[in-house]
């Protein structure tokens with residue numbers, strides 16, 4: 351195999367992967383495009399962000415998984431999931447097991463590509479899938495499939511993932527890891543010897559199956575690649591460029607760019623970890639409250655950062671002058687009963703003595719929401735309002751609550767809506783109606799399901815936080831959302 355210059359790294363260049371931003375005027379309440387067939391490669395589909403699908407192909411031991419790991423590490427602020435083609439190996443029959451050394455694991459027929467295609471299609475369309483669990487010792491698929499949820503980025507990795515045009519067509523970006531044959535063979539020998547195999551069968555398998563399959567089936571698919579990476583994970587320049595491109599493509603769908611009034615707090619692995627706990631249907635009420643409270647505190651602190659401030663100087667104990675700021679004291683919190691009440695303590699902890707009013711909205715059927723109770727500070731019109739509600743779903747509740755605040759004389763630009771998770775549909779609805787209201791959230795969701803529940807979501811927040819969830823730990827479904835009445 352020849353060597354490459356640095357320029358050839360991306361000589362195949364990034365394809366014009368079609369990944370446009372949604373046409374907001376055509377979005378209905380559930381985020382689907384009115385009267386239009388949904389494009390399968392666009393950024394928005396049926397109310398959820400359409401994942402960006404990357405294929406990483408290349409010969410065995412070329413460094414595909416190391417490339418995937420580097421991409422994942424650099425995209426740490428996005429949800430990324432990896433699906434490997436090896437999970438889709440057909441299990442061997444008893445007869446094939448007897449002659450396992452004659453079985454060609456590098457041939458396209460060794461993989462169940464129909465199943466792989468259907469899993470990838472479902473993921474691309476925002477549905478969770480069960481990925482088979484193939485055991486390399488028994489050469490059978492074993493029970494306990496891996497549940498994979500749709501994500502911002504899906505990486506499909508494997509030697510022959512470009513072989514099937516149906517699978518190729520699902521990809522927004524195709525990468526071929528092009529590592530020298532000798533390097534791949536040396537890695538293979540080392541890896542197999544570490545597993546306790548003898549050198550002779552390893553070399554036999556290589557010359558009988560691995561090398562011919564590479565030449566006959568894998569190498570010919572290199573022409574489909576948008577990007578060819580020589581030297582695999584050692585090629586950090588190529589990987590940096592790839593990650594930059596992915597970020598640009600994801601950024602075109604970035605709700606914060608579409609809606610400048612939306613603020614998503616900067617994520618960290620701590621924050622992702624807390625979200626992982628509160629989203630887990632098996633989490634106990636005690637842990638749910640603990641981690642929801644931690645996240646709420648972060649959102650509240652971030653929200654307070656949007657209050658206006660005046661410069662202020664103080665004298666420090668060393669007698670020096672510290673030039674800082676003094677933020678507006680004329681504020682109040684308004685919680686949307688009942689889930690919003692879970693945010694009151696964090697606000698009180700940050701703003702001593704703050705007044706907190708309440709709004710109760712009664713949900714009746716699908717035709718929007720009605721307000722049934724409110725208790726607001728009398729001078730609310732003069733205040734900055736921190737509106738508290740952990741979930742922004744369709745946006746109906748938020749629209750009702752904000753409309754009431756405006757009726758009471760609050761200025762639109764003085765409202766900061768604090769929540770834990772926002773569905774893109776709710777963000778569109780609130781921002782379109784009230785573009786000057788700031789929305790501060792900790793994560794943007796994929797979308798809404800048919801019951802208008804946020805997905806992936808965290809179920810019924812109020813039930814989980816206040817311990818009224820009868821279904822806890824046994825089912826992730828939390829009742830029919832459409833006809834519930836919230837209780838005081």
Ligand SMILES: O=P(O)(O)OC[C@H]1O[C@H](OP(=O)(O)OP(=O)(O)O)[C@H](O)[C@@H]1O
Nearest residue numbers: 688689741742743744745746747812836
């Ligand atoms: O954006 P939307 O589609 O209107 O959904 C969001 C609303 O749903 C939740 O309340 P819920 O109805 O679950 O009541 P609860 O707070 O009493 O549990 C949440 O607290 C919001 O108020």
Ligand SMILES: O=c1cc[nH]c(=O)[nH]1
Nearest residue numbers: 743803804809810811
């Ligand atoms: O998914 C959802 C939607 C609204 N309210 C919730 O508590 N959860």
